[in-house]
Amino acid sequence: MSETVILACPQCGAKNRLPTSKLNNKPKCGNCHKSLGVGEASELNNKSLSKFISNNEPLVVIDFWAARCQPCLMMAPNFYHAAKKLPTVRFAKIQTDRHEQAGAEFGIRSLPMLVALKNGHEMDRLSGLRTASDIMHWVKSLS
Numbered sequence: 001m002s003e004t005v006i007l008a009c010p011q012c013g014a015k016n017r018l019p020t021s022k023l024n025n026k027p028k029c030g031n032c033h034k035s036l037g038v039g040e041a042s043e044l045n046n047k048s049l050s051k052f053i054s055n056n057e058p059l060v061v062i063d064f065w066a067a068r069c070q071p072c073l074m075m076a077p078n079f080y081h082a083a084k085k086l087p088t089v090r091f092a093k094i095q096t097d098r099h100e101q102a103g104a105e106f107g108i109r110s111l112p113m114l115v116a117l118k119n120g121h122e123m124d125r126l127s128g129l130r131t132a133s134d135i136m137h138w139v140k141s142l143s
């Protein structure tokens with residue numbers, strides 16, 4: 001019996017059960033047929049954020065950012081790099097100036113802010129501009 005993992009679709013939020021051996025094949029959502037964003041950092045909205053957090057089995061890391069936040073823009077490539085290097089972790093982003101409810105719900109007062117969650121529960125957060133290796137070290141310490 002092969003090992004499986006449940007991944008939430010960053011677009012529609014549907015749960016997808018996949019064999020871990022298929023993770024490297026750019027898997028698509030069985031519901032909306034869009035990419036499941038493995039090894040990527042998909043952009044979420046208020047609605048997809050809550051499903052992404054509750055429907056993912058692996059560790060979830062959300063980058064709360066805003067277009068007016070210069071350090072956020074500087075950190076974006078570092079976050080994408082970490083996502084690519086750690087494809088078993090579910091990285092995603094939410095733009096808090098477009099989706100204010102999300103920032104308020106999580107009590108985000110400074111940007112950029114990374115929040116790590118597992119099974120819907122917050123485990124830790126990391127604030128400020130970070131390098132890709134900072135992000136990877138932090139994520140690995142949680143998994």
Ligand SMILES: [Zn+2]
Nearest residue numbers: 009012029032
């Ligand atoms: Zn989907």
